[in-house]
Amino acid sequence: MQRLIFEEEHTMFRDSVRRFMQTEIEPHVEAWREAGICDKSAFLKAGKQGLLCMWADEKYGGLGMTDFRFEQVVIEETIRHGDIGLFLSLHSRLVGPYIGTLGSEALKQRLLPRMISGETILGVAMSEPSAGSDISGIKSRAVRDGEDWIINGSKTYISNGINGGAFVVAARSVPGKPHGLGLFVVEEGMPGFSRGRNLSKMGLKTQDTAELFFENVRVPAENVLGDPEKGFYQLMHFLAEERLISACQAITHAQVAFDITLDYILERKAFGRPIGAFQNSRFKMAEMRTALDVTQTFMDQCVLLHNAGQLSAELAAEAKFHATEVESKVMDECVQLHGGAGYMSEYRISHMFTDARVSRIYAGSTEIMKEIIARSIGLDERKLMGPH
Ligand SMILES: Cc1cc2nc3c(=O)[nH]c(=O)nc-3n(C[C@H](O)[C@H](O)[C@H](O)COP(=O)(O)OP(=O)(O)OC[C@H]3O[C@@H](n4cnc5c(N)ncnc54)[C@H](O)[C@@H]3O)c2cc1C
The missing domain is CATH 1.10.540.10 (Acyl-CoA dehydrogenase/oxidase, N-terminal domain)
Known part of the structure; x- marks a missing residue:
């Protein structure tokens, strides 16, 4: 297209x-x-x-x-x-x-x-062992000490965690207030900052993902991002772009999987004919081509809206939700069309399949995206159910 x-x-x-x-x-x-x-x-x-x-x-x-x-x-x-x-x-x-x-x-x-x-x-450190989807559960603490802030706590699953030289760290700056977070830049070499091992993952093997630890890390005023008590709202502001990036990655990943699968089914033969000649293969590819083109068109529209400063949180959530679901389905079909080769590490499609699995989980899971979209159409559970 x-x-x-x-x-x-x-x-x-x-x-x-x-x-x-x-x-x-x-x-x-x-x-x-x-x-x-x-x-x-x-x-x-x-x-x-x-x-x-x-x-x-x-x-x-x-x-x-x-x-x-x-x-x-x-x-x-x-x-x-x-x-x-x-x-x-x-x-x-x-x-x-x-x-x-x-x-x-x-x-x-x-x-x-x-x-x-x-x-x-750079990396961004929001997730903690007990706070992933629910960032209001963040336990890492930031306590003011004169002009500086002292950070204690730990983070997990942090991308670029080993290679990273500076991290935007979300920590609780207002005790007892769910949204009372601040954002602080913690840099390599600051006393009390350390990282764990490179976590072993199912996919995304070129990506380092690690735990980060903060023990009385002194962060100077110069490294505080914006209002140290409004970090939650600042995070929300940037999450739309984060989801747009994830969606762009997902749809591109699926496009590439489609292309290499098309090459494969034209080359590989069974029952005296290319795999691509079977009606099932042709229909699967036709379905995927359509899903990819429709999704790409929506994605491109989201990019233009973002450029115009008009990409809402709910539209970004729709893009992330839909593109990553399409990616997942396309990967699965593409492995199937490769047959046994699709399960072998030497074929790119096999690791694309495992690489893709995380797209529906990180940067806000599919379920959280659906929550955001549902709320935007008036289906807010808390409002509908009222106080208990
Ligand atoms: C490879 C990788 C890289 C990552 N990189 C980073 C990073 O750089 N920085 C960072 O801060 N984090 C990062 N993360 C963490 C990621 O953002 C979280 O894993 C994600 O937000 C989900 O949180 P969780 O793992 O705690 O799952 P949980 O929050 O425990 O969720 C478990 C399941 O419950 C569902 N669920 C949770 N709440 C609800 C709800 N209200 N309604 C319905 N279902 C719900 C979820 O959708 C999920 O299916 C990364 C994770 C991975 C795997």
């Missing part, structure tokens, strides 16, 4: 990103997958190519490119010619804007150039 969302400048940009991914990233993916982590040099190279935090102002060394379509191109080419576990966009567009928008001038002057170059890799 021809996509009308992109203009000439995006197409030229895509050509250069594709060349970069093919030469600098793709040849290393297998080794990173085996190591269970990508090499930090991937970020340095992407930084040198001008692909990180493109939105940042020129005075910090950025390109001032806020148009999300450029990030969409980076996401699409990273997945097509690299790997979905290489979280360049988590660094650039999911975490970076917290610092770019809410950070003190001193923090921005110090960190932004390093974020743009890839010297400092």
Whole structure:
């Protein structure tokens, strides 16, 4: 399907990103997958190519490119010619804007150039052993001490957790108030900050996911993001973009799975004919082609709305919910069409299948997305049931 969302400048940009991914990233993916982590040099190279935090102002060394379509191109080419576990966009567009928008001038002057170059890799630390979907259950504490804040607690499942040099950490700053959270930038080397091992996962093998620990970590005022008691609302503000990024990743991942499956079923033969000649294969592919085109059209519309500052939390939730469900179904059908080969690690589709499974869980699970959408149409359980 021809996509009308992109203009000439995006197409030229895509050509250069594709060349970069093919030469600098793709040849290393297998080794990173085996190591269970990508090499930090991937970020340095992407930084040198001008692909990180493109939105940042020129005075910090950025390109001032806020148009999300450029990030969409980076996401699409990273997945097509690299790997979905290489979280360049988590660094650039999911975490970076917290610092770019809410950070003190001193923090921005110090960190932004390093974020743009890839010297400092970012992560966001919300989830805890007892608080995932329900971030109002966060137990990590932040206590004011003069101008500074002292952080205690732990986080889990944190992406870029091993490679990361700076983390946006959500901690309880107002005891007893469910939404009384603050956001603090904790940096590598701060006394009391440590990380656990690289967690072993079913998929996303190029992505490092870790626990983080905070023991009396002293965070200077310069590293406090926005109002230290309004972190919950600040998180909510950025979650729409996080979900849009997840949705873009999911639909691209599914598009790539479709393409490699099409190649496979044209090549592989059974009963004297290509697998693709069976009516079941043709109909499955037709169903997937339709689902992908419909979803991509909706996604592109969401991107344009986001560029116009009009992507609501519920529409972002619809995009994340729908794109990740389509991704899941497409992956399953594509493995099936590969037969036994689809279960073998040497075939890309086998790890795409396991990589995809997390999409419906992280960045807000499918169930939480449905909650957000249901509330937006007046079906708010708390309001409907009234006080107990
Ligand atoms: C690979 C990976 C990377 C991650 N990266 C990060 C990261 O960088 N930073 C970060 O902060 N977190 C990260 N996470 C954590 C992720 O965001 C959480 O796992 C996710 O939000 C779900 O929380 P949970 O695991 O505690 O599940 P739970 O909240 O315990 O949920 C368990 C199940 O119950 C369902 N459920 C929960 N509440 C409701 C409800 N109200 N109604 C209906 N069903 C409900 C959920 O949908 C789910 O199916 C990552 C997780 C993974 C697996």
